[in-house]
Amino acid sequence: xxxxxxxxxxxxxxxxxxxxxxxxxxxxxxxxxxxxxxxxxxxxxxxxxxxxxxxxxxxxxxxxxxxxxxxxxxxxxxxxxxxxxxxxxxxxxxxxxxxxxxxxxxxxxxxxxxxxxxxxxxxxxxxxxxxxxxxxxxxxxxxxxxxxxxxxxxxxxxxxxxxxxxxxxxxxxxxxxxxxxxxxxxxxxxxxxxxxxxxxxxxxxxxxxxxxxxxxxxxxxxxxxxxxxxxxxxxxxxxxxxxxx
Amino acid sequence: xxxxxxxxxxxxxxxxxxxxxxxxxxxxxxxxxxxxxxxxxxxxxxxxxxxxxxxxxxxxxxxxxxxxxxxxxxxxxxxxxxxxxxxxxxxxxxxxxxxxxxxxxxxxxxxxxxxxxxxxxxxxxxxxxxxxxxxxxxxxxxxxxxxxxxxxxxxxxxxxxxxxxxxxxxxxxxxxxxxxxxxxxxxxxxxxxxxxxxxxxxxxxxxxxxxxxxxxxxxxxxxxxxxxxx
Numbered sequence: 001x002x003x004x005x006x007x008x009x010x011x012x013x014x015x016x017x018x019x020x021x022x023x024x025x026x027x028x029x030x031x032x033x034x035x036x037x038x039x040x041x042x043x044x045x046x047x048x049x050x051x052x053x054x055x056x057x058x059x060x061x062x063x064x065x066x067x068x069x070x071x072x073x074x075x076x077x078x079x080x081x082x083x084x085x086x087x088x089x090x091x092x093x094x095x096x097x098x099x100x101x102x103x104x105x106x107x108x109x110x111x112x113x114x115x116x117x118x119x120x121x122x123x124x125x126x127x128x129x130x131x132x133x134x135x136x137x138x139x140x141x142x143x144x145x146x147x148x149x150x151x152x153x154x155x156x157x158x159x160x161x162x163x164x165x166x167x168x169x170x171x172x173x174x175x176x177x178x179x180x181x182x183x184x185x186x187x188x189x190x191x192x193x194x195x196x197x198x199x200x201x202x203x204x205x206x207x208x209x210x211x212x213x214x215x216x217x218x219x220x221x222x223x224x225x226x227x228x229x230x231x232x233x234x235x236x237x238x239x240x241x242x243x244x245x
Numbered sequence: 246x247x248x249x250x251x252x253x254x255x256x257x258x259x260x261x262x263x264x265x266x267x268x269x270x271x272x273x274x275x276x277x278x279x280x281x282x283x284x285x286x287x288x289x290x291x292x293x294x295x296x297x298x299x300x301x302x303x304x305x306x307x308x309x310x311x312x313x314x315x316x317x318x319x320x321x322x323x324x325x326x327x328x329x330x331x332x333x334x335x336x337x338x339x340x341x342x343x344x345x346x347x348x349x350x351x352x353x354x355x356x357x358x359x360x361x362x363x364x365x366x367x368x369x370x371x372x373x374x375x376x377x378x379x380x381x382x383x384x385x386x387x388x389x390x391x392x393x394x395x396x397x398x399x400x401x402x403x404x405x406x407x408x409x410x411x412x413x414x415x416x417x418x419x420x421x422x423x424x425x426x427x428x429x430x431x432x433x434x435x436x437x438x439x440x441x442x443x444x445x446x447x448x449x450x451x452x453x454x455x456x457x458x459x460x461x462x463x464x465x466x467x468x469x470x471x472x473x474x475x
Contacts (some may be wrong), residue, residue: 161405
């Protein structure tokens with residue numbers, strides 16, 4: 001029997017699937033957030049140089065990582081939507097943008113909170129901070145362009161093109177650490193062993209997993225709303241149990 | 246055959262550039278407004294931060310570059326809008342010639358009208374900020390390499406926001422973040438020279454950006470125009 005790989009690329013079928021998947025991501029996300037924060041704030045030892053202040057990294061690092069990855073994923077969906085003309089891909093890109101912007105904002109905010117005690121300044125014009133700020137601008141530009149075009153088809157395609165052009169900027173963000181000599185500390189997690197305590201590592205990875213799961217759950221929930229909004233004039237939407245109430 | 250095709254492509258490019266330049270010369274006020282805006286923004290900085298020459302000298306490159314960035318945003322709205330409103334753009338898209346080539350012609354004309362005057366005006370403004378001759382030379386060279394990139398990257402934004410309400414502000418929101426590398430390398434070159442280093446690496450990177458933009462942006466802008474005109 002041939003498998004239809006594209007079954008869930010239609011909003012009609014994906015709507016139901018997304019609804020079923022959300023709890024599978026949302027509940028583990030909540031559990032992992034609780035566990036990760038507990039390990040991070042109660043179990044992990046005090047850092048020798050940074051004292052208690054370092055604990056903000058358990059939120060800061062996962063949100064920075066996610067803000068960058070989500071942009072690439074968004075651009076990927078946008079490219080799929082442009083190339084194959086699939087409506088759902090464009091809806092996914094639109095659904096990812098606010099979550100990505102949120103993570104970029106959290107990353108900047110927690111970075112500022114960490115910078116004040118460690119560097120003595122809320123904001124330092126260092127390459128990584130600046131790149132993260134530019135990333136936030138790119139997200140906001142994507143959202144603004146999408147919001148200001150009334151025709152959903154043109155909005156999808158125009159913002160998709162913008163996302164692809166903007167994704168050229170994401171590698172620059174990543175390599176900026178190497179390009180410019182900056183204040184920001186280099187990566188501590190390397191493939192050849194790390195300089196971190198085990199409990200710190202555990203907390204970091206658990207928080208990272210929690211952020212991923214949260215992002216997926218929220219994006220699925222948002223894409224369901226977008227599908228409902230876009231397809232509100234179709235028969236299948238009006239036959240949904242939640243539409244009949 | 247291929248030779249004829251190439252010559253017709255070049256001919257097309259020259260034709261579009263000449264047409265846009267003639268149109269711009271008929272409406273000279275638009276060109277001058279951009280230039281006056283540039284001069285005015287630059288002149289506001291000493292009034293804002295104080296007349297100390299040592300500080301102004303340090304700030305000069307950054308101020309000139311930011312002002313150039315802002316004034317190039319101002320003129321971008323006009324890149325396609327007039328042709329869009331009177332239907333010329335639609336005819337251009339129906340033409341058998343490559344749309345990317347037409348777009349490239351419009352970009353070059355736009356740079357000659359809005360970028361080149363800024364480059365020519367920059368030395369005078371640089372002297373107002375008491376820039377040393379060598380730094381001034383590098384600044385001009387950087388602007389010469391960088392302002393075409395602003396026109397070309399900006400064209401993508403102009404094509405995407407074609408015919409939208411509040412297009413001008415939206416355009417800046419989309420394009421300014423993408424232009425930041427140009428700003429960084431442009432001012433970096435001047436800073437390198439003022440600290441006694443070579444500006445070659447920054448200028449090379451600017452040149453690389455220019456080549457990249459020259460290769461990719463006409464095509465991307467053409468795609469954006471197709472999306473906007475559907």
